[in-house]
Amino acid sequence: MRGLFLLFVVMPVLELWLLIQVGGQIGGLNTIALVFLTAIIGTWLLRRQGLKTLLQARTKMESGQMPAKEMAEGICLAVGGALLLTPGFITDAIGFACLIPGLRTALIALVVKNLHVQTVHTQSFNSQGFGGQSYRRGPAGQSGDIIEGEWEPSADQPKGHIDQGSSSDR
Template sequence: MPLLILLLFIGAPLMELYVLIEVGSAIGALPTIALCLLTAAAGTALLRQQGLETLTRARANMNRGSVPAIELFEGVALALGGVLLLTPGFITDVFGFACLIPWTRRFLIRWVLRHVHVSYGPPPGNGPGGGY
């Protein structure tokens, strides 16, 4: 796991730099910067719209007396997508837009729910008495 995190924090920025340099050499520096700003602006508008829709669905669920669990996961995905879109680069933009587009966001949430084990509470043996 630490190796994966190391690769993520070193490899992802290097890949972003490579793509930015390649795009910049193909279309020029100013158009590349403009494209980065355009994706950030479009992402912000999409984030606002999708966030309001998710909030409306969450309120409707709470008014019916049900827990808005999926909407909570969608809120996390939307926040992650917003951060990724505001991060300069095209690779992060692809993942950011995937978190903001409804059908890809739901696909990602279903994938995470199938593959990630979530536990809550103290681990066994760490309760009162120290587990001895």
């Protein structure tokens, strides 16, 4: 709730105050020209970085890899582009940080580091009664991830038989 207050009330007030201060120093028309210039430069950078990220993602997908880094960068680029189109110098500074590759990587690492893991407990009915199950959501690569794939029985297993493994495997 506090984050939304900062985003929708405090940020526009700070932006307006800064625009007035800059306008007082360099003049109103120059301030407006500067806002347009940052939007134009930001759009140009967004187009270049976005195309580069898209090509990297395509290359990874063609080689059979998951383009997770490129997807995160794409989200960061979209946020940066939106911030650069918003009039103001604070949002422009954050937007440019999203478009500069080294800073973008640092921002993504900061966001991933601060992700919260959430555990969801469910109750299901099975032949023995109610049983609980836990699902863990968190950053990729941790235990509890769901892996999709195809399965075919080996020649020595009868059709329809699924080896459940021992209880220590689960």
